[in-house]
Amino acid sequence: QQPVQSPQAVILREGEDAVINCSSSKALYSVHWYRQKHGEAPVFLMILLKGGEQKGHEKISASFNEKKQQSSLYLTASQLSYSGTYFCGTDSSNTGKLIFGQGTTLQVKP
Amino acid sequence: DAGVIQSPRHEVTEMGQEVTLRCKPISGHNSLFWYRQTMMRGLELLIYFNNNVPIDDSGMPEDRFSAKMPNASFSTLKIQPSEPRDSAVYFCASSLGAGALNYGYTFGSGTRLTVV
Numbered sequence: 001q002q003p004v005q006s007p008q009a010v011i012l013r014e015g016e017d018a019v020i021n022c023s024s025s026k027a028l029y030s031v032h033w034y035r036q037k038h039g040e041a042p043v044f045l046m047i048l049l050k051g052g053e054q055k056g057h058e059k060i061s062a063s064f065n066e067k068k069q070q071s072s073l074y075l076t077a078s079q080l081s082y083s084g085t086y087f088c089g090t091d092s093s094n095t096g097k098l099i100f101g102q103g104t105t106l107q108v109k110p
Numbered sequence: 111d112a113g114v115i116q117s118p119r120h121e122v123t124e125m126g127q128e129v130t131l132r133c134k135p136i137s138g139h140n141s142l143f144w145y146r147q148t149m150m151r152g153l154e155l156l157i158y159f160n161n162n163v164p165i166d167d168s169g170m171p172e173d174r175f176s177a178k179m180p181n182a183s184f185s186t187l188k189i190q191p192s193e194p195r196d197s198a199v200y201f202c203a204s205s206l207g208a209g210a211l212n213y214g215y216t217f218g219s220g221t222r223l224t225v226v
Contacts, residue, residue, distance in 0.1 A: 002152075032214060041201060042153070044214035087153065089215075096141050096205055097166060098215070100153040 001025050003090045005101035012078050012108050020104045022088030024069040031064050031071040032089040032098055035082075042087060046073070075106070083108045116202050116218035123225055128190040131221045134183055135204030143215065144177055144187050145201045153201075159185065192225045199223070 003024040010018050022031060030049045034042040048064035048071055061074045075082055085105045089098030115134040123129050135142050143158040157167040159179045167177070174193070179185040189196055199222050203215040 034215075041217035041219050042215075044216065047214050095160075095165070096207065097143070097155065097158055099155065100145075102152045 002099055003088055003101040005086075005088055005104050007104060008102075009105045010107070012106065014080060014108055014110055015077050016108075018075045018078060018106060020073040020075070020086050020088075020106070022071045022073075022090070022101055024090045024092065026069065026090070026092040028064075028066065028069050028090050028092050029094040030091045031062075032091070033060075033062060033071075033073050034087045034089065034100075035084045036087065036103075037084040045086075078106075078108045080108050080110065082106060114202055114204050114216050114218035116200075116221050118221060119219060120222045121224070123192055123223070125193055125225055126191045127225075128188065129192045129196075129223060129225075131187040131200050131202075131223070133185045133187070133202030133218060135185070135202070136206075136216055137183065139204035139206045139216070140182075141205045141207075142179060142185050143203045143205075144185070145203065147199045147201060147220075148197075156187070189223075192223075194225045197223055197225050 003022050006021045012018055032047050033045040036042040046062050048062055050066055064071045085103045087103050088101045117132045141160050144156040146154045155169045157170055157177045158165055162179045175189055177187045199220045201220045202218045205215045206213050
């Protein structure tokens, strides 16, 4: 089953914060976050592993609640370059195979 | 490193023709994934390989789709015959490790396929 992301879209001013949520109906081994700009490929931001280990981006943080199968991505003091569509990808089989959410479109305005 | 390399970048073909998409993963990566992206369905996993072996092809839409990975540096996705509903952006991605060893996917630039 595809994870569910919320909100579907966010519009921010530079410097504002945003939170994007990802929820799965399955127990998860890991959650990935990616950002895709229009016409480009998705780019890896971060992976959160069962057990709390986190690897990835310096300026973006995330959390993973294993019991609730939920993850949240925190974008602090947003910059224009943060604009794009954010996808969470969930691994419920511990194989590295990801099922992606439908995406959250973030637009940062000056 | 040149990253994941896909070819062609764009492909326009007529319904019924055979289409072959190509992917070169990052050297040393042992997992390779083919995804299809459309506005309606988002990013769909078609098939993935681990150490050149197909592990899960449950996402392949139908028998018209086939994928191969003859060696660690090359994979193909073939559609025969193609149909207009196959129009999408097809991404190849590779990764090192699985599970707790996973360091995230690196995606290729994609192939935009249009079937007319």
